[in-house]
Amino acid sequence: MSGGDLTLGIETSCDDTAVAVLRGERGVLAELLSSQIRDHARFGGVVPEFAARKHLESILPLIDEALREAGVEGRDLSLIAVTCGPGLMGSLLVGVQTARALSRVWGTPLLGVNHLEGHMFAPLIDADDLSPPFLSLIVSGGHTEIVRVDAFGSYVLLGETRDDAAGEAYDKAAKVMGLPYPGGPEIDRLAALGNPEAYDFPIPLKHTGKIEFSFSGLKTALLWRVNKMREAEETLPLPDLCASFQRAVTEALIAKVSLAVEQTGIRNLSVSGGVAANSALREALRKNRAWKVWLPKPSRCTDNAVMIAMAGHNAWQRGVRSPVLTPDPSLSFA
Ligand SMILES: Nc1ncnc2c1ncn2[C@@H]1O[C@H](COP(=O)(O)OP(=O)(O)OP(=O)(O)O)[C@@H](O)[C@H]1O
């Protein structure tokens, strides 16, 4: 194999253990994921220590299986790309230390990948018609930001959330309504049965003229509304509450994407992160004529290793090399 042709991607930044094998830039040979959602659901959120232990249990069998599925040997690999941050320290450590050990054993080059750069690459896996400059909206469990991609590796943060991330807002809103974790998919499902105009929740920071987000006030507005209904012993109209909450989040995101397009004159937009799987957001993004949007398929909106392999492969081709690789939970994107 020539250099950079077979990349093993490893992702363990939060609660998903994910492994992928990529041939060249976007040939997905294997894509596996061991989700811990059910393990953490009973605690109502991710428990970091527990997540790290679960990664330890799954990672080596998953890598074995991915290589078998791809029909390659560890020593055939040209690159190991592993998420090195941001994320949970214990979770990152498992991925990074595993990758370091395998890199030594197989003599394979190793590269650390920024998890958010990975998310940014997710829409590009199935599309070869998007190249910089473009705007990237990342809407995940821990981040909500708009980045200007001047070139791969050259990113400018245009704006981000002042408090909660959009995914976090969905998860907290679900908790308020007594829905299970993670809340985003559950709210999405119930919202399809409800009226988005039923409740007039505030659209956070809609008219500030700045590229910025805030979701904690919206969550409080929902909490206040739900508490009043509970005090009055009313049954919660979950579909209407979900649809109205989802409309407010979606409108807030669309307003700032519009502003970023207006301010930069860039009309090509990539969207990724777990909330990019949201059906109302996907529809609103697709029907707006002010931009052209690239979205990953829903299963690649949330954490996966294909995006890490692709981002790593791209960086390696650009000449990026990691010195001694250590996890860095506080890494920022731009
Ligand atoms: N259909 C959906 N609608 C709304 N939110 C969703 C949907 N599907 C998933 N989410 C949300 O996406 C989030 C998970 O996304 P992701 O895996 O990208 O986040 P993360 O990796 O935890 O965060 P980060 O990438 O910032 O470290 C959760 O908050 C979840 O509720």
Ligand SMILES: [Mg+2]
């Ligand atoms: Mg993520």
